[in-house]
Amino acid sequence: MSPINYVIMNIEVIIANYNKPEFLALALEGFLLQNDKGFTITIADDGSGPEIAQVIQHYVNRGLAISHLWHEDNGFRKNLILNKALRASSADYIIFIDNDCIPEPNFVADHRAVARRGCFVAGRRVNLGGEVTTQLIAGTRRIETLFQRASLLWLGLRGQVRYAELGLHLPWPLAHLWSRKSRALLGANMAMWREDLLKINGFDAAATTYGLIEDTDIDWRLRAVGVVGRSLLGRGCVFHLDHPTRKHNDPTNQEYIRRKQEAGQVWAEDGIYRPGEGAGK
Numbered sequence: 001m002s003p004i005n006y007v008i009m010n011i012e013v014i015i016a017n018y019n020k021p022e023f024l025a026l027a028l029e030g031f032l033l034q035n036d037k038g039f040t041i042t043i044a045d046d047g048s049g050p051e052i053a054q055v056i057q058h059y060v061n062r063g064l065a066i067s068h069l070w071h072e073d074n075g076f077r078k079n080l081i082l083n084k085a086l087r088a089s090s091a092d093y094i095i096f097i098d099n100d101c102i103p104e105p106n107f108v109a110d111h112r113a114v115a116r117r118g119c120f121v122a123g124r125r126v127n128l129g130g131e132v133t134t135q136l137i138a139g140t141r142r143i144e145t146l147f148q149r150a151s152l153l154w155l156g157l158r159g160q161v162r163y164a165e166l167g168l169h170l171p172w173p174l175a176h177l178w179s180r181k182s183r184a185l186l187g188a189n190m191a192m193w194r195e196d197l198l199k200i201n202g203f204d205a206a207a208t209t210y211g212l213i214e215d216t217d218i219d220w221r222l223r224a225v226g227v228v229g230r231s232l233l234g235r236g237c238v239f240h241l242d243h244p245t246r247k248h249n250d251p252t253n254q255e256y257i258r259r260k261q262e263a264g265q266v267w268a269e270d271g272i273y274r275p276g277e278g279a280g281k
């Protein structure tokens with residue numbers, strides 16, 4: 001049986017962004033190609049320069065409904081800007097990706113199809129190599145080639161992409177079988193109901209160190225309040241652009257999450273609603 005369940009709901013895509021206007025432009029190109037046009041976009045901008053606003057205006061002019069939420073660059077404050085975006089949102093359902101990810105054309109449609117009340121969805125990504133990323137930025141490779149199965153498999157066989165199988169856009173019965181086991185959330189491709197995020201007060205903005213693994217934190221807190229994790233494999237994929245990354249192995253980050261878990265600290269004290277503020281909107 002197909003898992004398709006086209007729920008009528010307002011969908012907002014929140015794109016976490018910090019600089020890299022060339023990456024954001026490719027991500028927004030992917031959203032121009034979406035088969036499901038029923039969504040809005042918010043750029044949750046952790047202090048980028050003016051080039052980002054120029055990119056956004058270009059894609060607004062091309063028909064995308066985009067809001068730009070920005071705060072001053074004062075260190076790694078991704079969780080804070082994500083919470084600001086959630087507080088400003090009136091959407092029923094939120095899809096999160098990062099600015100270095102290109103969505104496949106059925107990305108929004110696939111997430112809409114698997115949305116269920118009381119559940120969050122963990123999607124996955126194909127990792128593009130340096131050569132493919134350079135070609136995409138230079139315009140010598142069109143992003144449409146990523147969505148062609150034969151081309152993607154060929155790139156995978158040549159070692160130019162990793163996890164190519166995740167981007168094959170399988171028929172629903174096969175995708176459903178592959179997705180039966182629940183996976184952990186991945187911040188670059190995850191979706192959930194805004195009402196469920198309100199139950200835990202969103203992301204932990206008290207965490208201001210890169211590599212806190214905010215997706216791991218939000219995963220266990222949602223499960224703690226009874227939200228069920230579901231996987232989306234073989235559909236709803238994003239293509240991750242290659243770039244140098246900072247390591248995520250700071251032991252203080254792991255220790256911080258461990259202490260929260262042991263204390264059962266599910267509610268983010270510094271979350272969508274900050275200390276001293278009411279929790280009703």
